[in-house]
Amino acid sequence: MNKTTSRKLILGIQHVLAMFGATVLVPALTGLNTSITLICAGLGTLLFHLVTKRKVPVFLGSSFAFMGGIMAVIGDSRAGDPDFLEKLASLKGALIIAGLVYAVFALIIKLVGYEKVNKVLPPIVTGPVIIVIGLRLSSSAINNAFYVNGDFNLKAVVVTICVLATVVAVSIFAKGIFNLMPILFAIIVGYLVALFFYNVDTAPIKEAAWFALPQFVTPDFSWAAIIYMVPVAIAPVIEHIGDVYAVNSVAGKDFVKNPGLHRTLLGDGLACVFAGLIGGPPVTTYSEVTGAVSLTKVTSPAVIRIAAVTGIVFSVFGKISALLKSIPASVLGGIMLLLFGTIASLGMSNLIQNKVDLSNTRNMIIVSLILTFGIGGAAFEWGNFSMSGIGLAALLGVILNLILPTKESKA
Numbered sequence: 001m002n003k004t005t006s007r008k009l010i011l012g013i014q015h016v017l018a019m020f021g022a023t024v025l026v027p028a029l030t031g032l033n034t035s036i037t038l039i040c041a042g043l044g045t046l047l048f049h050l051v052t053k054r055k056v057p058v059f060l061g062s063s064f065a066f067m068g069g070i071m072a073v074i075g076d077s078r079a080g081d082p083d084f085l086e087k088l089a090s091l092k093g094a095l096i097i098a099g100l101v102y103a104v105f106a107l108i109i110k111l112v113g114y115e116k117v118n119k120v121l122p123p124i125v126t127g128p129v130i131i132v133i134g135l136r137l138s139s140s141a142i143n144n145a146f147y148v149n150g151d152f153n154l155k156a157v158v159v160t161i162c163v164l165a166t167v168v169a170v171s172i173f174a175k176g177i178f179n180l181m182p183i184l185f186a187i188i189v190g191y192l193v194a195l196f197f198y199n200v201d202t203a204p205i206k207e208a209a210w211f212a213l214p215q216f217v218t219p220d221f222s223w224a225a226i227i228y229m230v231p232v233a234i235a236p237v238i239e240h241i242g243d244v245y246a247v248n249s250v251a252g253k254d255f256v257k258n259p260g261l262h263r264t265l266l267g268d269g270l271a272c273v274f275a276g277l278i279g280g281p282p283v284t285t286y287s288e289v290t291g292a293v294s295l296t297k298v299t300s301p302a303v304i305r306i307a308a309v310t311g312i313v314f315s316v317f318g319k320i321s322a323l324l325k326s327i328p329a330s331v332l333g334g335i336m337l338l339l340f341g342t343i344a345s346l347g348m349s350n351l352i353q354n355k356v357d358l359s360n361t362r363n364m365i366i367v368s369l370i371l372t373f374g375i376g377g378a379a380f381e382w383g384n385f386s387m388s389g390i391g392l393a394a395l396l397g398v399i400l401n402l403i404l405p406t407k408e409s410k411a
Contacts, residue, residue, distance in 0.1 A: 007180075011298050012306030014184040015059060016314065017324070018292040018335060019307075023061040024325065032070075032088070032281050034325070035214035037062050038315035040280030044271030045308035049301060051267035053259045057293055057301045058247055059308065060271050060283040069094070069232035070281065073225045085217060088279065092219035094229035095276035101233040102240075102269025110262035117261055123354035125397040126245040127347050128367045132374030132393050133242055134291070134343030141340050144333025155197040156330035163190040163334030171295065180296050183335055190331035200326055208318035217279030235391030236284050240268050242394055243285035249346040250290060251299040291339030294346060362404050370397040 019041075027037045044060045052058075073094060074087045109117055145160040146152060166189045170182035178185075194200055244264050248255055255264065264285075272282045293299055314320045351358075351367075358364050372378075374393030381387075387395065 008300070008303050008306050009310075010184070011180060011296070011300075011303045012310050014181055014296070015292055015304060015307035016310045017187050018183050018339065019059055019061050027062065027281060033214050033279070035212070035315040035321060036216065036278060036280040038311045038321070039214070040271075040275040040278065040283050042308040042310075042312035042315070044274055044283040045311075046305060047271050047274060048264075048267035049305055049308075051270060052255075052263045054301050054305070055259050056244075056247065056255050056264060057251060057299050057304050058243070058264070058285050058290075059304050060268065060285060062281040062283055066095075066098070066229070066232060066236065066282045069098075069229045072228050086220075088217050089220035090222035090225040091229075092217060092276045092279055093221035094225035095282050096219055096273050097221075097226050098229045098233035098282065099269045099272030099274075099276060101230055102237055102265050102272065105237050106262040106265035106269065109265065110260070114257050114260070117256060120398055120402070121241065121245070121256075122401065123350055124356050124363050124366050125370070125394070125401050126242065127351035127354070127356060128370040129242040129374070129390065129394045129397060130246045130249065130347030130350055131344045132347075132371060132390050133239070133246060134340045134345075134347065135375050136377075136389055137336070137340045138344075141333050141336035144329040145337055146330075146333070148329070153330075156328075156333075159190055159194050159197060159328065159330040160334040160337070162193045163187075163331055164338065166190070167295075167335070167338055180298055182295065183292055186335060187327065187331055190334060191327055194328040194331055198328055200328060202326060205319055205322040205326060208322035210319055211316060212318045213316060215279075219276055219279075235387045235389075236282075237265065238391040238394045240265060240285050242390060243290060245350070246290050246343060246346055247285075247293070249350050250294045290346075291342045294342045295339065362406065365404065366397055366400045369400065370394070 023037060023041055024034050027034045041059070041061050045058070048058060048060055049056070070091060073091045074084070077084045077087050146157055148156050163186045166186040167182040170178065170185050174182075191200075241261065244255055244261060255261075268284055272284070275281060275283050314324065356363055356367075358367065370393045373396055374390055377389055378392055379388035380392055
């Protein structure tokens with residue numbers, strides 16, 4: 001293995017660690033299989049890269065945007081319950097159809113063209129949406145970093161401070177390849193500190209099998225589940241667009257133009273269809289990896305593909321999966337604090353670089369409402385359809401940008 005390949009492998013593992021906590025949280029909350037989740041994330045990412053001509057440094061992870069739909073279909077049922085496999089099969093069928101919603105939007109964007117997409121989504125909209133993507137997740141980072149079982153915990157604070165200090169020290173003072181691995185070093189240091197402060201449960205690591213294949217579930221198409229899930233898919237489609245613009249800012253390239261937003265949407269949708277076929281949670285573009293790419297300045301799509309393969313390998317090696325699951329929340333929370341803040345900073349940078357004039361009343365109104373609706377968690381519900389957070393804020397920004405006059409009226 002040459003030096004370049006070894007470097008990419010290490011950086012790929014770092015990206016897996018950056019996204020692992022949030023990716024496995026969805027199956028933890030819904031009762032879905034963690035190993036299948038990692039397989040869906042890995043193979044879904046490779047499928048995405050195939051569709052996008054291997055140009056976009058994006059990793060797909062399990063999507064929180066579908067949480068409402070998932071919980072509505074499976075309810076309180078969990079693995080081992082008599083009706084769980086039946087409900088899971090219905091969920092998988094609904095996710096396949098939801099993935100096709102992405103394809104419909106991809107076709108529409110392909111037909112209207114790049115120029116009209118940029119007209120609908122100028123920096124005055126995309127900048128604050130990127131800020132919302134980062135700050136909307138910040139409460140999750142705070143909870144993981146400073147709280148244990150809902151209670152403020154000084155030991156967690158100490159671990160978090162050690163993690164942040166390691167990231168800062170490596171990012172600023174380390175040389176060569178080590179400068180590119182602040183997250184990896186921070187997780188190692190944080191885990192060791194946590195072992196000293198906590199009773200980290202390592203028993204599952206000892207008990208886990210070295211090699212274990214997960215149980216796959218065949219999808220079933222239930223109209224009740226499909227009718228609920230399809231409207232839910234609209235929100236992650238809008239979030240996907242915001243994530244792509246965030247990646248644009250990180251990489252300094254225009255992926256909306258090349259390979260095209262229609263390709264990124266199609267790749268995301270097909271990955272979601274694939275997840276439905278094998279029984280995993282839906283996957284989508286992932287903010288944690290966007291933040292990691294920004295922090296490490298590693299924008300190579302090849303590194304992301306290595307991360308995808310690494311995730312697949314981890315899914316079938318039980319002891320590795322168990323080791324990753326044993327990482328305390330405060331360690332991952334410390335990483336998230338910086339990653340999510342980095343994403344928000346990208347949004348501000350987007351506004352500054354495009355010289356958006358916030359002294360203009362129209363612009364200030366658009367930015368202000370996107371931020372308050374997105375960060376405040378505003379929600380809109382109508383029957384089975386619901387939209388909240390990032391998706392609602394982005395849609396509001398698009399509408400305001402289209403209907404508000406570009407010049408302030410004179411008295």
